[in-house]
Amino acid sequence: MMDTKLAFYGGTKEVQAPFNWPVFDQREVDAVAEVVRSGQWGNPDCGDLVARCEAEFAAYCGTQYAVSCVNGSVSLRLALIACGVKPGDEVIVPPYTFIATASTVIECNCVPIFVDIDPETYNLDPTRIEAAITDRTKAIIPVHFGGQACDMDAIMDIAQRHNLRVIEDAAHGHGAEYKGRKLGSIGDAGSFSFQSSKNLTSGEGGMVVTNDKELYLMMRSLRNVGRIEEGQWYEHYNPGCNYRITQMQAALLSKQLEKLEEQTQTRNNNGLLLNLLLADINGISPLTRGHGETLHGYHIYIFKYDPIFFGNTPKNQFVEMLAAEGVPCFKGYPEPLYKQPLFQNKNFMCYAIPEEVDYTQVECPEAEKACYQDAVWILQSGMLGTSDDIASFAKAIVKIQLALTA
Known part of the structure; x- marks a missing residue:
């Protein structure tokens, strides 16, 4: 007989499978x-693993160039500076994202x-962008x-139409596609993170991809203490720092990249299945598809x-109950x-x-609703489970609903 007592109160949890991350084997x-x-x-003086990793990632994304760096925050900053932003310029960003999307703008x-x-x-609502553009806007x-x-x-x-640069923040977008094109390859530059939770990881690390040779050369210089390709070791032409990754990170990334396409397909298929399973549960509404994505990365499955x-x-108590049932979930931002205090108090040091x-006068109602009321996340490690695992996520939600409405 099925145990209907919620795991939150000591019952048997619905989801039994462990969801470990990262996934690796003897090759790594x-x-x-x-x-x-x-x-x-080290890098750049010891071997060619970093250059090889960059070439592999660029080829995977369908771009001509890639520049590795220490993390995804730095990759955004390199792209912004290379794109020519100047002090006081405005950059349009969404409010529902990790802090680095906006704090790197402040750092510039x-x-x-x-x-x-x-x-x-x-995602950023395109219908609202033009109202925010001024003569100081330089990038999105x-x-x-x-x-x-x-x-x-x-x-x-x-x-x-407005002569703006576009830097794709693809920190969640490894392997995913828009109309058949890999995310990160569509704008002027695409920024990726390889932090430990990401769908492609080396513990830490970042990458910027681009098809623009001038951007590429500037970003390479900025991440390598301002050196340029034809310059000498002690010649520094640009205000860069040492943002280089190590040979060990590059070795890890190359092996992890071999798994990414299959993992992305699995996450995408599991997301489609979970959409179907949750569609019939009153009070649960998955985010919609059909907006141009041809392959969803599901770094986070959101409903x-x-x-x-x-x-x-x-919501927060529901998420605690869902986690107790074994679903790898989070309440979201x-x-x-x-x-954030950074913006409310203007602690910018700029x-x-x-x-x-x-920023005390800023209001983004949809972002606030997502934070305060609506959004529940299922983490990417869970989206690599079997179809039975995905079905157990839905069963856990139904179990909670029946218990709370009995």
């Missing part, structure tokens, strides 16, 4: 061990302008949130939660970025942010 171990034994651990002495998200996808950073492709046709059209259908149980900039 051997690749790193080979680097260790070589004694050549530029002004983040928050534009609300589309409630159907949680669309975030492919959760691995769901932004509406890049609309965003690129706006950017071209909206309506407490009315769960005995008016608050507790507030939009502009509500000289070029105009005094009249006031």
Whole structure:
């Protein structure tokens, strides 16, 4: 007989499978061990693993160039600086994203302008962008949130009409596609993170891809203490720092990249299955597809939660119950970025942010609703499970609903 007592209260959990991340095998171990034994651990003077990794990743994304660096935050900053932003320029960003999408703009002495998200996808809403453009706007950073492709046709059209640069924040977008093109390959540059939770990881690390040779050469210089290709070791032409990754990180990434396409297909298929399974549960609404994504990365599977259908149980308590049932889940961001103390208190330590900039007056209703009321995340490791695992996620939600409404 099935145990109907919630695991939260001591019952048997619905989901039994472990969801470990990262996924690796002897190939990663051997690749790193080979680097260790070589004694050549650094970059750029020891071996060609980093260059090979960059070439492999560029080819996978369908771009001509890739520049590796220490993390995804730095990759955004390299792209912004290479794209020519100047102090006081404005950069349009979404408010429902990791802090680095906006804080790197601050680090460039530029002004983040928050534009609300589309409630159907949680991505930057193209219909709201043009109202935010001023004569100081220089770039747009669309975030492919959760691995769901932004509406890049609309965003690129706006950017071209207003002479703006587009830097895709694809920190969640490894392997995912928009109309058959890999995310990161559509704008002027695409920024990736390889932090430990990401769908492609080396523990830490980042990468920028581009088809623009001038951007590529500038980003290479910026990440390598301002050196240029034809220069000498002690000649520094640009204000860069040492943002290089190591040979060991490159070895890990190359082996992990061999698994990415199959893993992305698995996540995509499991997301489609979970959409079907959740569609019939009152109070649960998955984010919609059909907005141009031809392959969803599902770094995060997101659904909206309506407490009315769960005995008016608050979202955070529902998520605790779901986690107790064994579903790898999270309540999502507790507030939009502009509500962070960094922006509310203007702790910028920058000289070029105009005094009249006031984030206490910013309102993005859809982002706030996602944070305060609606959004529940299932993490990417769970999206690599079997079809039975995915079915158990839905069963866990139904189990909770029945218990809370009995």
